[in-house]
Amino acid sequence: DVKVTQSSRYLVKRTGEKVFLECVQDMDHENMFWYRQDPGLGLRLIYFSYDVKMKEKGDIPEGYSVSREKKERFSLILESASTNQTSMYLCASTTGLGNGYTFGSGTRLTVV
Amino acid sequence: EDKVVQSPLSLVVHEGDTVTLNCSYEVTNFRSLLWYKQEKKAPTFLFMLTSSGIEKKSGRLSSILDKKELFSILNITATQTGDSAIYLCAVYFHGQNFVFGPGTRLSVLP
Numbered sequence: 001d002v003k004v005t006q007s008s009r010y011l012v013k014r015t016g017e018k019v020f021l022e023c024v025q026d027m028d029h030e031n032m033f034w035y036r037q038d039p040g041l042g043l044r045l046i047y048f049s050y051d052v053k054m055k056e057k058g059d060i061p062e063g064y065s066v067s068r069e070k071k072e073r074f075s076l077i078l079e080s081a082s083t084n085q086t087s088m089y090l091c092a093s094t095t096g097l098g099n100g101y102t103f104g105s106g107t108r109l110t111v112v
Numbered sequence: 113e114d115k116v117v118q119s120p121l122s123l124v125v126h127e128g129d130t131v132t133l134n135c136s137y138e139v140t141n142f143r144s145l146l147w148y149k150q151e152k153k154a155p156t157f158l159f160m161l162t163s164s165g166i167e168k169k170s171g172r173l174s175s176i177l178d179k180k181e182l183f184s185i186l187n188i189t190a191t192q193t194g195d196s197a198i199y200l201c202a203v204y205f206h207g208q209n210f211v212f213g214p215g216t217r218l219s220v221l222p
Contacts, residue, residue: 004154035212040121042200043155043212090154100146101210103154 003027006091006104013111019078021107023091031094032074033101034058034066036087043090049074081111114139116203118213126221129191133216135201136183145184146210147175148200155200158186191220 007022025032031050035043035058045058047066055066063085067075074093078085088108092101119134135145144162148155159168161177161184168175172191177184188195198217202210 040214042116042214043202045210100157100160101155103156105154 004091004093004102004104006089006107008107009105011107011109013078013081013109015082015111017078017081017111019081019109019111021076021078021089021091021109023074023076023093023104024072025074025093025102026072027093027095027102028071029093029095029102030071032068033092033094034064034074034076035090035092036060037090037106038087046076081109083111085109086111114203114205114211116201116211116213118199118201118216120216121214122217122219124219124221125191127192129220130187130189131191131218133186133188133199133201133218134183135186135213137201137203137211137213138182139203139205139211141205142179142182142203144204145177146202146204147184147186148202150198150200150215151196158199188218191218193220193222196220 004025013019033048034046037043044060046064049055049068065077090106091104094101116137146160147158159175164179172189175186196219198215200215201213204210
């Protein structure tokens with residue numbers, strides 16, 4: 001089974017802190033994605049990556065950055081956390097565009 | 113603007129009922145439509161639909177796509193409390209990633 005692992009299930013951070021959300025997949029997938037999920041808004045794409053050291057902005061990249069130094073790891077960085085970044089964050093990976101995603105279990109981030 | 117719309121946004125039924133969830137889309141260069149079920153954790157894959165009129169079935173769940181009218185339905189027969197979840201529809205169109213609908217929150221009461 002493909003596994004996508006997000007390092008934290010729950011996080012509470014203070015406004016202004018730098019926050020790292022880590023995602024690791026074990027099936028050599030080229031494509032990895034970060035989404036945030038908010039009630040009534042579905043999943044919104046923050047950033048994605050097709051390959052190591054490559055990244056593309058999604059629909060809502062403001063306030064976020066990403067890092068993909070190794071194929072299996074895709075990190076989401078909140079440079080200076082704000083309360084409007086309180087959300088559920090989901091990482092996903094896939095072998096190719098158009099194929100179904102495998103999601104991680106999600107990180108529920110609360111910024112106070 | 114590409115978009116995916118789901119209806120209803122919320123639905124409450126009793127065990128044994130049959131439900132139909134709707135997903136409509138407006139995208140260019142449509143390639144596929146996927147249904148996911150999300151309980152407390154991450155979404156899990158249900159179906160991928162690429163061709164019109166071909167029903168996909170898995171147990172009590174089935175889904176069909178109409179590419180002419182730009183919609184898909186997800187049917188659940190003889191619902192159980194374990195079917196309570198958010199059901200997400202996602203559309204993939206060429207050159208892009210998936211666009212997700214807002215989801216339908218289904219609650220099945222005993």
